[in-house]
Amino acid sequence: MATIAQQVNYLLASGQYHTILSIIKGFRNGAVYGAKIRFPHALVMTFLFKRGSITEMAKGILEATFTHSKNLACFVFVYKTLTNLMAWFETHEKQYQSFIAAFIGGYFVFGKYNKVNEQINLYLLSRILYGLAKLAVKRGYVPAPKGEVFPWFAAIVWGIVLWLFEYEQDTLQPSLKSSMTYLYHDSNRWNNFKNFLIYNK
Incomplete structure (x- = not known):
């Protein structure tokens, strides 16, 4: 008689219930990936910029x-569930299905304001703007640049962010403002060798 582990392995290898199992695995992958990404980031940022007890x-x-x-786990679950439901009602996959599923998931999962959601949404915003610019060239909506574009892209991004930091700080995300204060303003302050090179005043 097959053990429970053997029965589970048979079920997973058989291809039965593939849609439901892919949603469950998507939830699992979202949870694992979210923890892997956030934990080291939170650890470093906390010890660099936060004050308080260890607890x-x-x-x-x-x-x-x-x-x-x-x-992230909830978003993957919602997205995969909705795209699979829409595919079930339609004869074949259509591009708008992924947009609608992600739109709904984004509203209900990442639409609640907190620092983590803000950072994730801002991270994605920069990537999609970059991707849309490349798509516009790919589809022929704008002509392909003749020279290097990346240096101009970098120049505009850094020019704008430092102007905002120096003159409109309240418009920047707090973690970005903290990083820039450390780099550009705290480097103007010291009164002895220790807080000049050993630690920040």
Whole structure:
């Protein structure tokens, strides 16, 4: 008689219930990936820029990791469920299905404001703007550039962000403002060798 583990392995290898199992695995992958991405980021940012007891900092790291992991897992679950449902009602896959599923998932999962969701949405915004610019060239909506574009892209991005930092700081995300304060303003302050080279004043 087959053991439970053998029966599970047979079910997974058989291809039965592939859609449901792919949704479950998507949820699992979202949770794991969210934790892998957020934990080291939260750990480094907390110890670099946050003040407080070890307990408070550890709590903040774990909360950020849990939020990122949970939200990514839930989004993958919603997205895969909706795209599979739409595919079930239609005879073949259509491009708008992925947009609609992600739109709904984005609204309900990543639409709630918190620092983690803000960072994820801003991360994606920069990537999609870059991707849309490349798509416009690919589809022929704009002519392909004759020279190198990346240096101009970098120049515009850094020019705008430093202008905002120096003159309109309240418009920037707090973590970006903290990083830039450390780099550009804290480097203007010292009164002895220790806080000049050993640690930041």
